[in-house]
Amino acid sequence: MDIVDMIVHVDETIPREKMHELEDVVRADACVISACSLNENPHLLVVTYDPACTSSGKVLDAVQAQGFHAELLGL
Template sequence: MDMFISDFIIHIQETLTEQEMNDMTDAVREHACVVSAGSPSKTNHLLMVAYDTDCARSSEILKHVTNHGVHAFSVGL
């Protein structure tokens, strides 16, 4: 079975602690369609996400983030 992988960046408008960002990254990784998610330590307001486009849209994953109580928007690559 072929997977079609795409990626995008989520910009989180709030300032999160390192632990809060780790928790957010873990929550995004739990999404069934997410292949990987990570945040560079020097840019703790950006979350890079790779996902299976046959399974979800980036807007769905973004909604998963905002449902955790932060303001965020997607930045395409």
Template sequence: MSTHMADVTIHIDEDTDHAARERIQDTLRELPGVMAASSHDERPHLMVVEYDPARINSRRLLDTVTASGLHAELIGL
């Protein structure tokens, strides 16, 4: 198991409610290598995902979000 961790912020274009964001986060957490996924009601368009880059890449995270029918982009710092 890798000891490296990375995080990425995903911007979701659509307005989503709390329950929809929870479903997306649960789906992301089920992916191998994802340690956490979170969002806050104060900033509903942003979701932060912590993951092991040796096991999964940010593109797969984004593809998982967009597969739910949403439009989204990765935000880099």
């Protein structure tokens, strides 16, 4: 299986608890292997996924569907 790592930059400053909820939403996609935010930079969400069954665009859509402004950053 191929895997892809990506970083989503969330524009808003959100409380740690809200970021954990966002991680859970992203991980709900069966094709997402992991999703975690960085303590030293809470605006960044690192996501690992299987590109055979989802895409970076779908992951970004899931974040934006929660009402956040976000964009993809390259690794």
